[in-house]
Structure formats: structure tokens, C-alpha cells
Amino acid sequence: MPIQIYPIRFGINRCYLVQDNGIIMIDGGPPNKSIAFQKFITRIPIRPDDIRLIILTHGDPDHVGSARDIKLLTGANIAIHENDRLNFENSLYNFPPGTTSWGRLLRFVLNPILKISLKFPGDKSDIVLDNSDYPLYDFGINGKIVYTPGHTKGSVSVLLETGEAFVGCLAHNNLPFRFRPGLPIFAENIDEVRESWKSLIQRGARMIYPAHGDPFHVDVIKNILNN
Numbered sequence: 436m437p438i439q440i441y442p443i444r445f446g447i448n449r450c451y452l453v454q455d456n457g458i459i460m461i462d463g464g465p466p467n468k469s470i471a472f473q474k475f476i477t478r479i480p481i482r483p484d485d486i487r488l489i490i491l492t493h494g495d496p497d498h499v500g501s502a503r504d505i506k507l508l509t510g511a512n513i514a515i516h517e518n519d520r521l522n523f524e525n526s527l528y529n530f531p532p533g534t535t536s537w538g539r540l541l542r543f544v545l546n547p548i549l550k551i552s553l554k555f556p557g558d559k560s561d562i563v564l565d566n567s568d569y570p571l572y573d574f575g576i577n578g579k580i581v582y583t584p585g586h587t588k589g590s591v592s593v594l595l596e597t598g599e600a601f602v603g604c605l606a607h608n609n610l611p612f613r614f615r616p617g618l619p620i621f622a623e624n625i626d627e628v629r630e631s632w633k634s635l636i637q638r639g640a641r642m643i644y645p646a647h648g649d650p651f652h653v654d655v656i657k658n659i660l661n662n
Contacts, residue, residue: 443475448497449646457575459488461601463502466555472505483509488574491515492603493590494522495529500555512561519589526557531621538620585628586619598641608648616651632656
């Protein structure tokens with residue numbers, strides 16, 4: 436059976452269910468989205484307890500906010516990188532700096548609001564990732580989790596053998612971030628973002644699935660890095 440990818444839209448955030456021989460979820464969405472998740476999953480041929488692993492691409496609250504509640508619904512393990520683990524486990528708020536003029540302005544406007552609206556319940560991580568690749572074969576997925584820092588110190592991506600790459604906030608591709616796909620407008624280290632992209636490209640990333648916006652071909656990023 437070919438790989439099935441089910442994007443879950445939670446406002447401007449996107450999580451993904453990836454089905455191969457097993458099923459994983461990528462990111463946990465903003466807080467208070469467990470009911471929306473339950474409604475979504477009734478519309479696809481997947482049961483909640485089919486999901487074995489929830490991979491958090493990083494520890495920002497709009498990506499981990501409902502992870503604990505979805506874990507309770509599914510029984511899935513949660514994986515997060517050691518550098519962002521405490522953000523999730525201790526319910527810590529994080530909003531990386533702006534990397535562009537628009538990013539800095541948007542952060543200035545949104546930060547006071549999001550500090551209040553994005554409060555979330557944390558939980559203990561089941562799998563703490565390090566900088567090494569983490570194969571997903573035991574979860575029925577032909578791919579791996581790879582360390583791709585830059586947006587945060589603990590950012591990771593999921594790279595399938597068929598070239599699909601789920602990159603969290605290593606790229607942005609929707610309003611209010613960008614009109615078209617490109618590098619993130621928020622990041623703790625934009626130089627690391629670029630190096631992470633070079634690594635993904637060398638590893639065979641082909642189609643990019645960001646946490647904010649529609650999928651796009653990796654050639655977009657290649658052109659950005661070459662200019």
C-alpha cells in the first residue's frame with residue numbers, strides 16, 4: 436500500500452498522520468484541540484489506537500499544546516529532542532526571535548497575546564531524541580527522525596525514504612508568515628536553519644510538508660540557498 440498522508444488543520448497549524456505499515460503523528464497542535472482531533476479521525480480510515488508515536492518537531496506551544504491530550508486518546512508514545520524536552524514537560528512558553536523585519540514586528544505584536552492564549556498541559560516524554568538519526572522501522576514507517584536545529588535548538592524533521600520531509604517550522608508557507616514558501620521568519624539561529632536544509636537536501640528530501648502551509652517541492656529551498 437502506498438504511503439498515506441493525512442494533514443490535520445488546526446487553524447494556521449498543520450499536523451500530519453503518516454500511514455505506511457504503521458501510523459505516526461507529527462506534531463500535537465495548539466492547546467485545546469483534542470476534540471477537533473477526535474472529529475477529524477472519524478473521517479479517515481484510522482482508529483485512534485492505531486497511532487503508535489507522536490513526534491514533536493520542536494517544543495513551541497503551538498506544536499505541543501495538545502500532545503498530552505492526544506496521547507491520552509491514542510496511547511501513543513511521545514518523542515521530542517532533548518534540547519526542547521523541558522519546554523514540553525514543564526509547559527514552558529517559547530517563541531523564537533524574528534529573522535526578518537516582518538518576523539520581528541509580528542513577534543512584537545503576537546507575543547503578549549500568545550503568552551496567555553497558548554498555555555498547555557505538559558507530560559513526560561517517552562522517547563528523548565539526541566542528535567543521531569532515529570529510525571522509525573519499529574513503528575512501521577520507512578524513514579527516520581533527523582536532527583534539524585535552527586528554528587529551535589531541539590528541532591527535528593521526519594524524512595521518509597520516498598523523499599517526503601515533515602519539517603515543522605524549518606520553513607513557513609502561509610499567512611501571516613509568508614505569501615509563498617521560504618525559510619522561517621522566526622528562528623533561534625538562521626545559519627543553523629540553512630545548514631539543516633543542506634543536510635535534508637543531501638539526504639534526499641524531495642517534497643516538503645511544513646507545519647504552517649501547503650506542501651511544496653524542495654527546489655524552492657534549493658533556489659533560496661543558492662541566492
